[in-house]
Amino acid sequence: MRPIVVDPSRRRAAITRLQQVKGQLPTWSELAEPGPGGCSHLSAIDPDAPDPANLWRVHWFNDTSRTRRSEIPAHLVLPRELTGVDAPIVVLIGRHFPMIAAHKVLAAYACLVPRLVTGQFDPGSDRAVWPSTGNYCRGGVAISRILGCRGVAVLPAGMSRERFDWLSKWVADPADIIRTPGTESNVKEIYDRCAELAQDPDNVILNQFSEFANYLIHYRCTGHAFDRVFSHLKTAHRGYRLAAFVSATGSAGTIAAGDYLKTMHRARTVAVEALECPTMLRNGYGEHNIQGIGDKHIPLIHNVMNTDVVVGVSDRTSDALNHLFNSDVGRRYLTVRRRIDPNLVRQFDDVGVSGLANIVASIKLARHLELGPDDVVMTVATDGAAMYATERRSYEERRYPDGFDEINTGEVTGRYLDAIADDHVLELSHGERTRIFNLGYYTWVEQQGVSLEDFDRRKDQRFWQGLVETIPEWDRLIDEFNEEVGHVAGRRVS
Ligand SMILES: Cc1ncc(COP(=O)(O)O)c(C=O)c1O
Numbered sequence: 001m002r003p004i005v006v007d008p009s010r011r012r013a014a015i016t017r018l019q020q021v022k023g024q025l026p027t028w029s030e031l032a033e034p035g036p037g038g039c040s041h042l043s044a045i046d047p048d049a050p051d052p053a054n055l056w057r058v059h060w061f062n063d064t065s066r067t068r069r070s071e072i073p074a075h076l077v078l079p080r081e082l083t084g085v086d087a088p089i090v091v092l093i094g095r096h097f098p099m100i101a102a103h104k105v106l107a108a109y110a111c112l113v114p115r116l117v118t119g120q121f122d123p124g125s126d127r128a129v130w131p132s133t134g135n136y137c138r139g140g141v142a143i144s145r146i147l148g149c150r151g152v153a154v155l156p157a158g159m160s161r162e163r164f165d166w167l168s169k170w171v172a173d174p175a176d177i178i179r180t181p182g183t184e185s186n187v188k189e190i191y192d193r194c195a196e197l198a199q200d201p202d203n204v205i206l207n208q209f210s211e212f213a214n215y216l217i218h219y220r221c222t223g224h225a226f227d228r229v230f231s232h233l234k235t236a237h238r239g240y241r242l243a244a245f246v247s248a249t250g251s252a253g254t255i256a257a258g259d260y261l262k263t264m265h266r267a268r269t270v271a272v273e274a275l276e277c278p279t280m281l282r283n284g285y286g287e288h289n290i291q292g293i294g295d296k297h298i299p300l301i302h303n304v305m306n307t308d309v310v311v312g313v314s315d316r317t318s319d320a321l322n323h324l325f326n327s328d329v330g331r332r333y334l335t336v337r338r339r340i341d342p343n344l345v346r347q348f349d350d351v352g353v354s355g356l357a358n359i360v361a362s363i364k365l366a367r368h369l370e371l372g373p374d375d376v377v378m379t380v381a382t383d384g385a386a387m388y389a390t391e392r393r394s395y396e397e398r399r400y401p402d403g404f405d406e407i408n409t410g411e412v413t414g415r416y417l418d419a420i421a422d423d424h425v426l427e428l429s430h431g432e433r434t435r436i437f438n439l440g441y442y443t444w445v446e447q448q449g450v451s452l453e454d455f456d457r458r459k460d461q462r463f464w465q466g467l468v469e470t471i472p473e474w475d476r477l478i479d480e481f482n483e484e485v486g487h488v489a490g491r492r493v494s
Helices: 008-021 028-032 052-057 104-118 135-147 161-170 187-197 212-236 256-265 315-326 328-337 342-350 353-368 385-399 406-418 430-447 452-459 461-468 471-485
Strands: 075-078 089-093 127-131 150-156 177-180 203-205 241-248 268-274 309-313 375-381 425-427
Touching: 008 104, 008 135, 008 471, 028 104, 028 212, 028 471, 052 135, 075 342, 089 212, 089 353, 104 135, 104 212, 104 471, 127 135, 127 187, 135 150, 135 161, 150 187, 161 177, 161 385, 177 187, 187 203, 187 430, 212 256, 212 375, 212 461, 212 471, 241 256, 241 309, 241 353, 256 268, 268 353, 309 315, 309 353, 315 328, 315 342, 315 353, 315 385, 315 406, 328 342, 328 406, 342 385, 353 375, 353 425, 430 452, 452 461
Parallel strands: 089 375, 127 150, 127 203, 150 177, 241 268, 241 375, 268 309
Antiparallel strands: 075 089, 309 425
C-alpha cells in the first residue's frame, strides 16, 4: 500500500463517519511520542470503553492506572537473583494498552488507518476482517466498534477462553467470530478462511502477516518506546549497552522494533519461536501453547535478513512458569525461599505466556553470548497473565490433580527456571538467513499470489529503509484527513 489517495469518495465516507462518531485519528508519530496533555477529556474516559478518545491511548506511555500518560513506558527490570544471568533483562509491558489490555491494538489501528486515509475502506459499508491468533483480532474488533463498522474476528478455535469471552462482548453479531480449525500453529487455515471471505467485495481483509503498516508502526512506536526506556536506564547506569532485542514472532510486527534499535544502538535482533514448532530453527512444524506466536510460516513483513539470532523455547517451560509466577504458593516460594522482591513477583501479573517465553529466550541468549552486567537485553510482555487464568486451571488439573504444593514449586523452579541453559540458540549466518527467507516463498508466492519480484525485493535492506521513509507521508495523510473531519472533542491537546 502506498501513501496516495486511491478513492476520494470512499475517503469522504470515512471522514463523514469520523465526524459522526466525533473522533479523529492520531498520527503514527503522535502515538510514538504522545503529548503530555493527552486528549483534552481523556482522564474521564474509561480505558476499556469503545470511545474514539481511546484511540489516543493506543501507545506505550499509559501508566498503570491506564488513565494517565507516564513519562517512561511501563517496564520491569529482572535482576540476577531471578534470571541467574548478569545481564539485566528489561521487559516492556503491553498490558496498559486500552480496551484489550494488549499491544496488538496498536497493530490493528495501523493496519486500518492507511485504508481510511487513502479511501480504501468505507466504515459504512465495508466489513473489516481481522485474521489472528487472538489479540490482533480483539484489537481490530475494538477499533471497528469505535468506528461503528462491522469487525470480523478470524481465529483458531483452540485459543484461550478469555479471548473468546472478550470477543463475545465486543462483536456486533456472534457470527462475526469465526473459529478456524486447530490452535496456535494453524495459520494456513486462517488464510484459507480469509480467501473465502475475500470473495465478498464488502469484506476487507486486514492481514497482519503481510500488511507493512504492522512493520512500520512497531518500527516507529515500539522501537521508540524501547529506546526511551533504555535512555532512562542509562541515566543511572552510564556504562549500559543495548546488547539485544528479543521478540517472539507471530505476525513479526513487534520484531520490527529490532530494526529501529539496531539503527540506534547496533543491538542484535533475536526472534523467538516454540521448540514444539521449530520453523525458523529447523524448517519444522508442530503444535504448541505459546499463544500469540503463529507458526509454520514466515510472515511477509518479517525482515529476516536483518535478524541475528533465533531462540527456541519449549511451551513446557512457559506453561510451568505461568503456573509458578501466578499461583499463591509459587509466589510465596519465590519471595520467601528465593528472596525475590515481592513487588517484582507481583508485577508478573503483567506478563502473559509469550512474555514468559521471551524472558526465557533472553536468559538463554545472555548465557549463550556470555553477556555481562552492562549488557542490557530488552524484551516484551505483549499481554498480561489474566488472559491465561483458564489455561493455568487446566494445567493444574492435568499435571497436579492433587494440588500444586510447595514441593512442586521447588521442583518447577529447579527444572524450568534455574536450569535454563543456552540450548536451541542459533546465531544466523548469511546461509541460515537465506534458508529462513526462502521458506516464506511457499506461503507468499505459491499460496498467496505475491509476485516473485515483490517477494525477493525484501532481501535488500534498502526495501525496508524505503518503507520507513514513508512514515512522514502517512502522518501527513492522517493530518489532512483530520483537518477535513474538523474540530472534535476527541482531538489531542498538546
Ligand atoms: C500474546 C502475544 N504475544 C506475541 C505476539 C506476537 O507479536 P507479533 O504478531 O507482533 O509478532 C502476539 C501477536 O498476536 C500475541 O498476541
